[in-house]
Amino acid sequence: MSAIPAxxxxxxxxxxxxxxxxxxxxxxxxxxxxxxxxxxxLRSRASCKAVDGVxxxxxxxxxxxxxxxxxxxKSTLGKSIVRLHQPTAGxxxxxxxxxxTLNAAQMKPRRRHLQMVFQDPVESxxxxxxxxxxxxxxxxxxxxxxxxxxxQRALELLGKVGLPADAAGxxxxxxxxxxxxxxxxARAIALEPKLIVCDEPVSALDVSxxxxxxxxxxxxxxxxxxxxxxxxxNLAVVKHVSDRIAIMYLGRIVEFAAADAIYRDxxxxxxxxxxxxxxxxxxxxxxxxxxxxxxxPSPIHPPSGCPFHPRCPHATERCRIEVPLLRVPPGTSNxxxxxxxxxxxxxxxxxxx
Amino acid sequence: MTAPDDTVLEVSDLITxxxxxxxxxxxxxxxxxxxxxxxxxxxxxxxxxxKSVTALSIMRLLPQPMGRIAGGAIHFxxxxxxxxxxxxxxxxxxxxxxxxxxxxMTALNPVHTIGRQLSEVFLLHRTKDSGEAxxxxxxxxxxxxxxxxxxxxxxxxxxxxxxxxxxxxxxxALACKPAVVIADEPTxxxxxxxxxxxxxxxxxxxxxxxxxxxxxxxxxxxxxxxCDDVVVMYAGRIAETGPVERIFASPSHPYTRGLLDxxxxxxxxxxxxLSIIEGMVxxxxxxxxxxxxxxxxxxxxxxxxxQPPLETVEAGHRTACxxxxxxxxx
Numbered sequence: 001m002s003a004i005p006a007x008x009x010x011x012x013x014x015x016x017x018x019x020x021x022x023x024x025x026x027x028x029x030x031x032x033x034x035x036x037x038x039x040x041x042l043r044s045r046a047s048c049k050a051v052d053g054v055x056x057x058x059x060x061x062x063x064x065x066x067x068x069x070x071x072x073x074k075s076t077l078g079k080s081i082v083r084l085h086q087p088t089a090g091x092x093x094x095x096x097x098x099x100x101t102l103n104a105a106q107m108k109p110r111r112r113h114l115q116m117v118f119q120d121p122v123e124s125x126x127x128x129x130x131x132x133x134x135x136x137x138x139x140x141x142x143x144x145x146x147x148x149x150x151x152q153r154a155l156e157l158l159g160k161v162g163l164p165a166d167a168a169g170x171x172x173x174x175x176x177x178x179x180x181x182x183x184x185x186a187r188a189i190a191l192e193p194k195l196i197v198c199d200e201p202v203s204a205l206d207v208s209x210x211x212x213x214x215x216x217x218x219x220x221x222x223x224x225x226x227x228x229x230x231x232x233x234n235l236a237v238v239k240h241v242s243d244r245i246a247i248m249y250l251g252r253i254v255e256f257a258a259a260d261a262i263y264r265d266x267x268x269x270x271x272x273x274x275x276x277x278x279x280x281x282x283x284x285x286x287x288x289x290x291x292x293x294x295x296x297p298s299p300i301h302p303p304s305g306c307p308f309h310p311r312c313p314h315a316t317e318r319c320r321i322e323v324p325l326l327r328v329p330p331g332t333s334n335x336x337x338x339x340x341x342x343x344x345x346x347x348x349x350x351x352x353x
Numbered sequence: 354m355t356a357p358d359d360t361v362l363e364v365s366d367l368i369t370x371x372x373x374x375x376x377x378x379x380x381x382x383x384x385x386x387x388x389x390x391x392x393x394x395x396x397x398x399x400x401x402x403x404k405s406v407t408a409l410s411i412m413r414l415l416p417q418p419m420g421r422i423a424g425g426a427i428h429f430x431x432x433x434x435x436x437x438x439x440x441x442x443x444x445x446x447x448x449x450x451x452x453x454x455x456x457x458m459t460a461l462n463p464v465h466t467i468g469r470q471l472s473e474v475f476l477l478h479r480t481k482d483s484g485e486a487x488x489x490x491x492x493x494x495x496x497x498x499x500x501x502x503x504x505x506x507x508x509x510x511x512x513x514x515x516x517x518x519x520x521x522x523x524x525x526a527l528a529c530k531p532a533v534v535i536a537d538e539p540t541x542x543x544x545x546x547x548x549x550x551x552x553x554x555x556x557x558x559x560x561x562x563x564x565x566x567x568x569x570x571x572x573x574x575x576x577x578x579x580c581d582d583v584v585v586m587y588a589g590r591i592a593e594t595g596p597v598e599r600i601f602a603s604p605s606h607p608y609t610r611g612l613l614d615x616x617x618x619x620x621x622x623x624x625x626x627l628s629i630i631e632g633m634v635x636x637x638x639x640x641x642x643x644x645x646x647x648x649x650x651x652x653x654x655x656x657x658x659x660q661p662p663l664e665t666v667e668a669g670h671r672t673a674c675x676x677x678x679x680x681x682x683x
Binding site: 069070176178179206207208209210211212214215218233235236237239240241242243259260263273274275276277278279280281282283284285289290291292293295296311 | 399400514516517544545546547548549550552553571572573574575576577578580597598601602611612613615616617618619620621623624625626627628629630633634
C-alpha cells in the first residue's frame with residue numbers, strides 16, 4: 001500500500017480571477033484513515049481510507065461544491081475541515097493557521113468562524129431545547145453579550161432565516177423539515193462565520209422546500225460574504241450554488257474545475273458518467289445514458305492504480321497499475337483531472353435548456 | 354383516448370382514510386387513473402400527497418387497523434380488489450401485481466438467504482417442488498443482472514450492496530410475470546450511477562416481459578425519463594394528469610408549474626434565484642376547503658374555496674384548476 005505522492009502544486013485549479021488573493025481555506029494532502037477493527041480482540045486489521053490525499057482551496061465569498069456517491073469521502077472531508085475529525089495526515093490552513101495541529105482549547109476561538117449545517121436538522125438540533133435556547137447557545141459558549149442581548153440576537157436570527165419571532169419559544173418537533181433546516185442555518189450563522197460546511201443541506205427536503213432553502217443560502221452568502229463548502233450527491237443542486245466543483249471518488253478528488261466547466265466540458269470518465277446519469281426533468285431530452293457497471297468499491301480495499309479503473313469503460317493496463325495524478329488537461333485553465341488520458345467525449349448533452 | 358381493452362388496472366374514485374388520535378384523516382380523496390398494458394404511469398408529488406398510500410391501497414397493504422379504503426374501486430383482471438377476500442388477494446399480491454419498495458434492506462428478510470426468499474415466491478405461486486423453485490430463483494437472479502447467481506442465492510441481504518439488493522427485490526416482484534408492477538421510489542435510496550443501472554434494468558425487463566409499471570417518485574427527472582403518462586398529486590388529490598410530454602411542455606395546474614420551475618436545472622444559470630412555491634404542504638388535519646393548493650397559489654381567487662373538478666385540457670390531459678385557461682403562457 002504505497003502512499004500516493006502529494007501533488008506538486010498545492011492549488012492547481014484556483015478560480016478565475018483569484019490571482020493575488022489568499023484562500024480562506026487551504027487543505028493540503030489531507031488524509032483521514034479510520035482503523036477497521038475485527039476479530040475477538042478488535043485488533044486493527046486494516047484501515048478505511050475515507051479521505052486519501054485531498055488538496056482543496058476555498059476563497060472568500062466562494063462556494064466549492066463536493067460531489068460524489070456514498071462512500072466517496074465527501075462528508076468525512078467536510079467534517080475534517082471543521083475538525084469534527086482529527087485528520088490522520090495533512091494540513092488544513094484556515095486564515096493561515098493549520099487547524100490540524102490545534103488542540104481543543106486552541107480550536108475553540110476559531111470555531112466561531114467555521115460552522116456546519118447538517119443534512120438532518122432533527123438529529124442536529126437538541127429536541128429538549130427551545131429554538132430560542134438553541135440560537136442563544138453559541139453566544140453563551142463564546143461568552144458574548146448578556147442574556148437579554150442574546151435573546152434579542154436570537155430573534156434577529158429567526159427573522160434573517162424567514163421564521164416568525166414566536167418560533168423562539170417552540171421546540172424543534174413543532175416545525176416542518178424545511179423550517180428545521182432554517183433553524184440549523186440560523187444557528188450556523190449566529191457567530192457570523194466566514195466558512196460554512198453544508199453537508200447535504202437540502203437532500204431530505206421536498207422539491208418545493210428545497211428551492212426555498214437554496215435561495216436562503218444564496219441570499220445569506222451575498223449579504224454576509226460567506227464561503228461555503230457545499231456537499232451533495234445531486235449534481236444539479238451543487239452546480240446551481242457552486243463556483244467551483246470537486247468530483248470525488250474513493251477518497252480522492254478526480255476532477256476539479258469551475259462549475260460551468262464541469263458541466264460543459266467534463267474530462268474525467270466518471271464525471272461524464274455522473275452527468276449523463278442525472279435524470280433530466282425534460283421528456284424531450286432522451287439522452288444516451290452512460291451506465292457504469294458494478295458498484296463503488298470499498299475504501300477499505302481500494303483497487304490498484306486508478307481507483308475508478310474497474311468501472312471505467314476506457315480503462316487500460318496502465319490504469320490498473322499507475323495512479324493518475326491531478327493534471328491540467330490541454331485546452332483548459334483552472335481545471336484539473338486525475339486521468340491518464342485525454343478522451344474524446346462521445347455523448348455531450350445539448351447546450352442550453 | 355385510451356382503448357378500454359388496453360387497461361390492466363383501473364383505480365376509480367379511491368378514498369383512503371386513517372383513524373388517528375386527531376380523528377379520521379383522508380389521505381387519498383377521490384383519486385382515479387388507469388394503467389395501460391406495457392406502459393409506465395408515473396405518480397409524482399411531495400411527501401404527504403398520498404402517492405404511497407395509493408400504492409398500498411392497490412396492494413391492500415394499508416397499516417392495520419388504522420388504514421381503510423373508505424370508497425371507490427380498484428378494477429384488476431375483472432375483479433374489484435377493494436372487495437376481494439384476503440385469501441384471493443394473496444394470489445394477486447406478488448403473483449399478478451408485484452411491488453418494489455424504496456428501501457431494499459427493509460423489503461428483504463435479513464435472516465433468510467436470498468435464494469430462500471426468492472424461491473418462496475415461486476413456491477407460493479408457481480410450483481410445489483423446492484428444487485425447481487430454487488432453479489427458477491437462480492434464473493430470475495441472472496435475468497436481473499446479478500453476477501454468479503448460484504453463489505448469491507446462499508448469501509444474506511447484508512452481504513449485497515444497495516444496488517444488488519434492489520435487483521433482488523425486482524427479481525421477487527417480477528418472479529411470477531405480473532401484469533402490473535408498483536414501484537414506490539425504487540431508486541431514491543440509491544446513488545446516481547446505481548440509479549441509472551436500475552432504471553435501465555426496469556426498462557429492459559418491461560420491453561421483454563411487457564408488464565405495466567406504476568412508478569411512484571418525487572423526482573421529476575425520473576418521471577420524465579421513464580414514464581408515458583403521469584399523475585401529479587397534491588394533498589391527497591390529483592392536481593393534473595396526462596401524457597408525460599404534455600405535462601412537462603404545457604403544465605396547466607399552478608402546482609405542476611411551481612414544481613417544474615423550482616427545481617435547479619443543470620443547464621440553468623448558476624446562483625440565480627430559484628422560483629419557489631410559497632409556504633408548505635398543509636397537514637391532513639388542516640386542509641383548506643375547496644382547492645387544496647389555494648393557500649400557496651399565486652392565482653388564487655374566491656372561487657378556489659370550491660373544489661375544482663378535473664377538467665379536460667386536451668385528449669388525455671386533465672387538470673383540477675378553475676383558472677387553467679387564464680394561466681399565463683410559459
